[in-house]
Amino acid sequence: GDSVTQMEGPVTLSEEAFLTINCTYTATGYPSLFWYVQYPGEGLQLLLKATKADDKGSNKGFEATYRKETTSFHLEKGSVQVSDSAVYFCALRSQAVIFGKGTKLSVKP
Amino acid sequence: GAVVSQHPSWVICKSGTSVKIECRSLDFQATTMFWYRQFPKQSLMLMATSNEGSKATYEQGVEKDKFLINHASLTLSTLTVTSAHPEDSSFYICSARAGFSTDTQYFGPGTRLTVL
Numbered sequence: 001g002d003s004v005t006q007m008e009g010p011v012t013l014s015e016e017a018f019l020t021i022n023c024t025y026t027a028t029g030y031p032s033l034f035w036y037v038q039y040p041g042e043g044l045q046l047l048l049k050a051t052k053a054d055d056k057g058s059n060k061g062f063e064a065t066y067r068k069e070t071t072s073f074h075l076e077k078g079s080v081q082v083s084d085s086a087v088y089f090c091a092l093r094s095q096a097v098i099f100g101k102g103t104k105l106s107v108k109p
Numbered sequence: 110g111a112v113v114s115q116h117p118s119w120v121i122c123k124s125g126t127s128v129k130i131e132c133r134s135l136d137f138q139a140t141t142m143f144w145y146r147q148f149p150k151q152s153l154m155l156m157a158t159s160n161e162g163s164k165a166t167y168e169q170g171v172e173k174d175k176f177l178i179n180h181a182s183l184t185l186s187t188l189t190v191t192s193a194h195p196e197d198s199s200f201y202i203c204s205a206r207a208g209f210s211t212d213t214q215y216f217g218p219g220t221r222l223t224v225l
């Protein structure tokens with residue numbers, strides 16, 4: 001069945017460092033791809049999405065490009081802030097949204 | 110944006126009792142609602158999908174007689190955990206989608222269930 005694999009955390013970075021969280025997927029067809037974020041003590045929020053190959057989703061300085069050839073949707077940010085500390089989930093939509101296991105990011109000042 | 114609420118936000122119950130969790134779409138009509146379960150430090154696992162007025166479709170391994178889902182209206186779905194046991198303690202999250210073709214699912218804040 002459809003599935004999402006993302007790099008395991010936790011990831012600890014210093015403020016202003018470059019962030020990459022890898023995500024690959026297995027799916028039939030061409031699903032829409034998402035990154036969700038869960039801040040401490042809060043519910044899930046959609047961070048960005050891409051609906052077709054070569055689309056780039058972006059929001060709050062985060063970006064991810066839908067790569068059909070490598071079945072990937074890696075999340076990147078050029079300069080992280082302490083406020084970016086959260087758990088990030090890569091996901092795809094088949095019948096429902098299917099999530100990866102999540103990657104906890106901690107950004108130190 | 111669209112808002113999904115859950116009630117209660119947390120509940121503690123005794124083993125053997127039943128607990129009902131409500132999920133409401135506050136400013137849109139949800140043709141489809143989803144229930145997820147999140148274990149500590151783990152991802153969200155889809156439990157079931159329900160369309161308004163239809164029986165829920167459960168994922169493999171989820172006991173439909175234990176986790177009763179009712180999607181009686183376009184704005185309300187309920188999850189009842191029957192005869193709860195400590196292993197049912199978890200974080201339950203509902204999600205709603207406005208139409209069959211839209212990608213966007215809106216997530217509720219979750220309900221923390223603790224079974225003593």
